Amino acid sequence: MPEGDTIYRSARALQRSIGGQVVTGFETGLAKLARIDDDTPLKGRTIEKIESRGKWLLIHFSGDLILLTHMLMSGSWHLYRARERWRRPRSSMRVVIRTPEWEAVAFNVPVAEFHTAHSLARHPHIQKIGPDILSTEFAVDNGIERLVRYAREAPAVEVAVALLNQQVISGLGNVYKNEVAFAAGINPFRPMKTLSLCEMQLIVETANRFMKANVMDGKGGGIVTYPGGRQTRHTMRSEGRLWVYRRQGHECRRCGATILMRKQGIQARSTYWCPKCQPAMQENS
Structure with missing residues (x-):
């Protein structure tokens, strides 16, 4: 299972590559995410911030939309240049976020949810999470x-x-x-x-x-x-x-x-x- 350090490094790499970029395409194999994208498309939104909280990874989009993921035992985020060949089969893909230069792909991610700031604050796990040992605010x-x-x-x-x-x-x-x-x-x-x-x-x-x-x-x-x-x-x-x-x-x-x-x-x-x-x-x- 990925631990806090690997999630932190993933968030940092994602932030450096796609942070601040405009989404040019979004794809998912998860119906609950696809419904949100149909109603309020990801395309055209700005990726405002990517952060880790313990073992959770959060991608913040403009318009008050947050993608919350947890890797559990088998999930992982990969980063590819546009049109670069993936190292995992397409059947393992759960989420793709495209920008002009990059594709961020979540493979085998068992937990992936869209939230607003309000719904995230009421999330049963995020609400109870202890202080993140890698946070700059950790004491x-x-x-x-x-x-x-x-x-x-x-x-x-x-x-x-x-x-x-x-x-x-x-x-x-x-x-x-x-x-x-x-x-x-x-x-x-x-x-x-x-x-x-x-x-x-x-x-x-x-x-x-x-x-x-x-x-x-x-x-x-x-x-x-x-x-x-x-x-x-x-x-x-x-x-x-x-x-x-x-x-x-x-x-x-x-x-x-x-x-x-x-x-x-x-x-x-x-x-x-x-x-x-x-x-x-x-x-x-």
Whole structure:
């Protein structure tokens, strides 16, 4: 599943290419979008802004129309020069936005909706979304406050499950959930109520640092939303970029213990951890 960093890079690449441009053509394989385009055509509208909010991508058009998309597990936005051959089959196309020079194509996007500013403000997911860890307005103190509040509301929820909750802090996905918990030295199965304030601060600071490092200009600024090249370690070797994610059965890069994996939470997401670097329980600091 694309995480907040890939959605951020996609929004940035789209903004740089089609932001401010006039739509010359719109095509969709989704009936609910086609109906809106029939009633209030996209063609002739200006693309005012493209932004990411956590794992959501929003394209704002003139005339108070917003295209909201979520990639879930398989979706991606691609960007092509006019008349350039697509790298995915046409059967996978869900949305095409054309400008004089570019075609922005959404493939296999499972969630795509048109909204006005008013309807977007009432959207059940957007309304409840937590602070975006990649937003320029994100503050570590705010992130800590959200974790503290959630620990009071759901004390028995495990740390790694909480990190995936987009209503707490938005943008983190399964890769970062594992990497952040490892780097912070916190067992991912600990209940939220066992975390100290210092540990919460370390979690937020680490998550913010990892995510920002992976959206710097020059690091994967392409349009396709895939996790290739993502790293949490200071190495460019493809086999050494991450600490624990998908390293079940391998030696820990810090202590040499064997990395473990277990399914976790209602969604049964894979959680990887080092039993030595991330002991089952720790004394609160």
